[in-house]
Amino acid sequence: MNKTEHDTDKSQSVIEMRHIKKSFGKKEVLTDINMKLFKGENLVVLGKSGTGKSVTIKCMVGLLVQDEGTAVVLGEDVNNLTSDQLKELRAKVGFLFQSAALYDSMTVRENLEFPLTRVLKLRDKADITQRIEEVLEAVGLANAIDMMPSDLSGGMRKRIGLARTLILKPEIMLYDEPTTGLDPITSREISELILQMQKKYKTSSIIITHDMACAEVTGDRLLVMHEGKIVAEGNYDELQNSEDKLVRSFFK
Amino acid sequence: MIAASKRVFEEAGNQVSFMGDFFRKIFSSGFEGNEFIRQCFIIGYKSLSLVGITGFILGFVMTLQSEPTMAEFGAGSYVPGMVAISIIREIGPVIIALICAGKISSSIGAELGSMKVSEQIDAMEVSGANPIQYLVVTRILACTIMIPLLTLMADTLALFGGFAASNINGNYSFFLYFHKAFASLTFVDLVPSFIKTIFFGFAIGFVGCYKGYNSNRGTESVGVAANSAVVNASLWIILIDAIAVQLTSVFAYN
Numbered sequence: 001m002n003k004t005e006h007d008t009d010k011s012q013s014v015i016e017m018r019h020i021k022k023s024f025g026k027k028e029v030l031t032d033i034n035m036k037l038f039k040g041e042n043l044v045v046l047g048k049s050g051t052g053k054s055v056t057i058k059c060m061v062g063l064l065v066q067d068e069g070t071a072v073v074l075g076e077d078v079n080n081l082t083s084d085q086l087k088e089l090r091a092k093v094g095f096l097f098q099s100a101a102l103y104d105s106m107t108v109r110e111n112l113e114f115p116l117t118r119v120l121k122l123r124d125k126a127d128i129t130q131r132i133e134e135v136l137e138a139v140g141l142a143n144a145i146d147m148m149p150s151d152l153s154g155g156m157r158k159r160i161g162l163a164r165t166l167i168l169k170p171e172i173m174l175y176d177e178p179t180t181g182l183d184p185i186t187s188r189e190i191s192e193l194i195l196q197m198q199k200k201y202k203t204s205s206i207i208i209t210h211d212m213a214c215a216e217v218t219g220d221r222l223l224v225m226h227e228g229k230i231v232a233e234g235n236y237d238e239l240q241n242s243e244d245k246l247v248r249s250f251f252k
Numbered sequence: 253m254i255a256a257s258k259r260v261f262e263e264a265g266n267q268v269s270f271m272g273d274f275f276r277k278i279f280s281s282g283f284e285g286n287e288f289i290r291q292c293f294i295i296g297y298k299s300l301s302l303v304g305i306t307g308f309i310l311g312f313v314m315t316l317q318s319e320p321t322m323a324e325f326g327a328g329s330y331v332p333g334m335v336a337i338s339i340i341r342e343i344g345p346v347i348i349a350l351i352c353a354g355k356i357s358s359s360i361g362a363e364l365g366s367m368k369v370s371e372q373i374d375a376m377e378v379s380g381a382n383p384i385q386y387l388v389v390t391r392i393l394a395c396t397i398m399i400p401l402l403t404l405m406a407d408t409l410a411l412f413g414g415f416a417a418s419n420i421n422g423n424y425s426f427f428l429y430f431h432k433a434f435a436s437l438t439f440v441d442l443v444p445s446f447i448k449t450i451f452f453g454f455a456i457g458f459v460g461c462y463k464g465y466n467s468n469r470g471t472e473s474v475g476v477a478a479n480s481a482v483v484n485a486s487l488w489i490i491l492i493d494a495i496a497v498q499l500t501s502v503f504a505y506n
Contacts, residue, residue: 061378091380101375104367118282118381168379 008220009039014172014204015060020069022055022228029055030066031228037172037204042195044207044219046250051225053208054098057174060206061093062086074171091119094170094203098177100161102149108160109145112136115168135163138200139193155186162193166201173198173205179214191217212250224250270462274392277385284386291394295356299402306351307406311339311413319418332429333436335414340437344407345445346493349452352399353485357460360391361481364464365474373465388461395457400449440504448496455488 013036020033029052037043047053058064059071062078071078076089103111112132116122122131136142139159149157158178165173178194179187191214198205207218215222216236224232224239224247232239232247240251314335322328364387367373376383415429424432460481467477 058374063374063378087380087382090378093378095375095378097371097375099370101371103372103376104370114376115379115381118386119379165379 008041012039013037014039014074015206016072017056017060018070018072020056020059020066020071022052022059022064022066029228030059033069033228033230035223035230037206039204040202042198042205042207042218042220044209044215044222045225046210046215046222047225048210052228053225054176056225057095057176057206057208060174061090061095091168092171094165094168094173096158096161096165096173096175096178098180100157102152102157102160102164104149106149107145108136108141108147108149108152111149111160112164112167115164119168131167135167138166138197139163154182155190158182158190159193162197166197169201170203173203175205175207175209177208177210179209179211184213187211187214188217190214194218210250266466267462270465271458273384274388274458277382277389278393280385282382282385284390287386288390288394291390292398295391295394296398296402299352299355299398300405302351302355303348303402303406304409306347307344307409308413308416310343310347310406311335311410311415312417313413314338314343315414315417328423329432331418332414332424332432336411336433336437337441339410339414340407341441341445342493342497344410345403345449345452346489348403348406349399349449349456349489350486352395352402352452353456353489354482356395357456357481357485358478360457360460361464361467362474362478364461365467365477368465368467369469369471369474388465391461392454392457395460396450396453399453399456400446403449404446444496444500444504448492451492451496452489455492456485459485459488
């Protein structure tokens with residue numbers, strides 16, 4: 001898979017974060033985040049644990065509300081939306097959680113049905129089944145349709161989590177550490193799957209990670225976060241040859 | 253001191269806001285009928301044996317304990333009526349509600365707490381679905397409906413337990429026992445106690461959902477959510493009972 005095949009449209013940003021600040025109690029997690037995601041782009045955000053990467057993407061979908069600053073997603077200011085408008089926006093933004101967050105009490109089929117019947121309000125059984133089979137085929141797990149989440153391996157859970165998100169055909173995908181906790185081979189498979197899905201569903205993506213192999217495979221552009229700020233930006237090769245000690249430390 | 257009272261007011265405010273969310277979602281479209289029925293099955297059907305055995309033994313033990321003393325005063329024939337009134341007015345609803353707080357409120361707290369910790373609730377919210385409607389409304393409504401029904405069943409079995417205990421000495425026939433029990437009972441005994449079990453059921457479901465839904469991150473918080481759900485639900489039940497008894501004394505028995 002060649003990542004240069006993407007058609008990034010640098011004139012159109014789909015996410016824009018301006019001067020985002022967020023504290024939890026006395027701990028200031030985001031000090032001043034400014035970033036843009038362009039249409040069709042795969043943006044990788046690198047950073048050590050606890051630097052506020054996950055908090056940043058949670059602010060993008062209104063799961064957390066920033067103390068200061070503006071988060072604009074698909075042209076809408078996330079914090080100025082009514083609950084119905086936010087619901088509509090969220091349906092266009094897919095979020096893959098670090099743990100995949102599959103609903104334990106439901107089979108894979110029911111997990112995938114859930115957004116279709118609640119968000120798209122589909123009722124036609126045949127249509128629902130066709131969409132589920134199609135997306136499971138796309139992530140290579142067509143035979144897992146009637147399994148329970150507890151019977152799936154870590155990599156399979158990530159794939160099903162991805163399928164559940166992609167079934168709504170989102171315009172933007174947010175990946176929270178998609179390869180954490182997986183072996184190197186499965187990590188690479190997931191990274192390549194992210195690329196394939198981006199091509200198939202034409203999404204723009206933000207990938208939060210500290211897995212450099214994943215960053216190399218998936219990233220068109222990389223940002224480095226440190227102590228609640230973006231401290232470096234560039235493509236993989238540029239950052240690899242950076243003179244900044246902190247940036248270089250990711251590549252060792 | 254100031255910080256502690258601030259926390260109390262914050263907690264009270266959060267609970268009121270959570271209750272507001274619950275009532276708003278009951279009346280909004282998209283009621284989760286299948287999940288509601290599933291919860292009724294889990295909360296009602298799966299508690300039948302525990303509640304049934306407890307109810308039977310309540311009546312059995314009360315009769316066994318009170319019969320010798322009552323007989324000393326020559327009032328043995330009042331035992332069926334006394335047991336029936338105390339079980340139906342007070343002991344049945346409160347004991348069954350406390351048992352259900354232990355079984356149901358803790359399991360709801362732990363279930364929602366673990367869903368919170370594993371980001372399943374966030375995933376539901378971020379997909380555009382409504383977790384309050386799917387998880388909270390169904391569970392609270394199921395508790396509000398099933399706890400009164402479980403209590404009615406336990407009350408009935410308690411009367412049978414009382415009959416079994418009286419019948420150990422062969423004192424009563426089946427019809428005589430139930431005739432004496434029902435002769436002492438009126439609708440004023442049954443209706444207020446049934447109404448208060450509806451509030452007990454609501455408290456059990458609400459506290460379990462609130463504690464689980466608002467648990468912090470980390471596996472430890474699942475245990476904390478389950479534990480505080482039981483403690484708080486039990487406290488709510490005792491407080492509701494105290495208020496209900498006062499109201500009933502003023503409006504029903506006078």
